[in-house]
Amino acid sequence: MPHAKITQAYVDGLPFSDATIWHHDTELAGFNLAVGKRTRTFYAASETQGRFLRVKIGRSDLVRVNVARDLARNVLLPEIRAGVDPRTKHWSQDDDARTAMSQEARTALRAIRFQEKVERKARVLRDDPRPQPGQVETFAQTWHEYRHFGSKAKSSTLTEYERTLKVHVPDWFERATVEITPQDVLTTWRRLSRSSVVTAKALMRVVSAVMHDAQRREVITRVPTTSLPKGWSTVIRNPKRIKDVFHWWREVDRIDDLYSKSALKVLLLTGLRVGEVLSLRWEDVDLDAAKIYVRDPKRGLPRDVAISTWTVRQLKRLHEIKSGGFWVFPSHAHKGYRQKLPTITYKDQKWRPKDTRNEWDSIATEIGIPHAQRAAQMGHAAGNMTDSYVVTPDVRNAVQAVADEIMQRVKGAAV
Template sequence: MAHKLTKSLVDSIPNPDSGQMFYRDTELKGFGLRVGTGSKVYFAEGKVNNKTVRVTIGHHGVFTAEQARQQAKNILGMIAGGINPNDADKAKRAKSVTLQQVFDAYLKARNSLKPRTVYDYSRFMKTYFEEWQNKPLADITKDLIERKHRQIGERSEAQANLAMRFMRAIFNFAIGQYEDSEGNPIISDNPIKRLSQTRSWYRVDRRQTVIKAHELPAWFKAVNALPETSNGINRHAVKDYLLLLIFTGLRREEALGLRWEYVDLKAKTLTVPDPKNRQPHTLPLSDFLFDLLKARYEQNQGQSLFVFPGSGAKGYMDDPGKQMKKVIEASGVSFTPHDLRRTFITIAESLDISAYALKRLANHKMANDVTAGYIIGDAERLRAPMQRITDYLLAAMNA
């Protein structure tokens, strides 16, 4: 319908019972009103590259007819110049999106990230990028990245690299997520490239620390002699947790979060259903591990779903850092939970256990190994190697 759009005319137009009605202004071509069941909205429309472009101006009542007409003139001027106002507005919004907003969108899109990964990323945001959280991502330049990397590196070169790998992922996500109507990225370049172009990444050698054979007796003695704690963590739980790590090579969270439903005392196996590489990991229990877990099961008496229960929100024991420090002090052997995994793998390799069995025991991916793809992973085939590792450890510990 064609009318000169005035306040009195727009006020008099009834709302339809269903659908929408369009009223186009007779004085300004491209200016119109869309009337729905409960709304009256001004718009401007024209063609850019032979495609019709419609731009919403706003609701009648918020805008008067004359205010909307003036806005329409500005919009139609852009269209006449070959500019799609929707693209311009989208680009403006995208360029103003903040680091925190992109991070929130990233977590929502990557909803399969492990809780530990989400925790680490959130820690990076709070620890290293707090002053950037409300900064538009487009304003984070290569120079800012280079200075921030150097600043973090003064405290920890490894953390500086990790923090920038996190930022690289955020920028790559933004490049793919925020586009104009032509599909062109609003943020076209990842500023983290500067670190590669200037060879600024820190060279951080992989940790190689293990508990050496001659250190195992003192470590084992200190673990078994752990005193009772005042923070509610049972010393026997800490002892069994540390022993489980070194006798299985499990990662810290895999052991802490182990549920009884994944411990099969009849088949003498344990399973980590969702490990780091997303491939369920089943290990046979050596005689020592079977006795350890059987004793814990009998003590548990169905009280907890977890092998190492705790009073925290997760339901299982918190990382026993303080108790580990006591072991270090008593034994003189410095170690981390991952050092126990490295110790397990190193001992397995020293016993000439086959490469395929070793990878299965450690649950390392073999995606690029064609031969490995034909080998069926059966826990029973790992039972003998597992027992050999256990026997070596017990002998070295003078257990």
């Protein structure tokens, strides 16, 4: 997280980034800039009543730095620190006075205020009005109602939902919603699930959400997705695993970057999530005790995790270099820990970094490691409070046994 005085020249000179990078202004605490793949966006952020609140001011191509900073200093940060969310306030005479000298500031602040959001929804309605009394609602209008009023999903997510619908059921948009029958839905499910159950599930989840919203508004009396096979939403493809760990290990050894190579091997030897391994700090690693401390796992319960002698060997090699400061797997490009790892390709096979987790679990199952021990290592729901942070000898022995089995399977794979 770089700290610098955010000026217009500073903002214009920043390159876009695949991973969001936060820049903090040294002149005004709480005034930040987020740089992503395509945009640079100003934010005002502070703590209020024990919770952290961040409010978007606007993109750098629409709001200049001095305007965004003035809004943050004079309006947004004082309101947040007073315990008020600026997005819940209506436009007032004070706002008129504050922005009287700058149309740019007025536009940015109006986009934050609650009343402006209500007006934007009203404009959407005027552009595509609801059916008049007695008029049959089409699926296109039903989708419009759900997208703008019935769903709380992000705009990008809803855009992807709409693309999914238009690709797989384009003819539905011209039909009346009440005419879409359970048989239509079931036929579509069968057609898609023959080639991809994942695609069929994705489409039916969208259709189910839209239809339930239509039922709530009394457009239809029955949701047609009830005709789907029992348990359709839990039908998944077989979890992806590596299987051919010998050639996976050989291809990993061909990677030039030492940190990526070591991170992938640690993932396979520990069964941890990609984010848990990449965000490791050296202060979280105890090589003498053969354990690491996972700070922010998916379920929000920090825990100690056992590591094998093979993993200790991988980490010791990095510790001797320690060129990334306090990060175990640093990214010199982003001045933090690396955000992603390469996909391993061998012939027609492609193995993603997260496939190592499924492979570890599969190998552990094959050699007879009990479910409770696998769950404890992988960070699944713990049985009691002690299980969430104590590395028991049983788990340590299980982790060592899985690592020994993996190293036996990759014996001779080193390039």
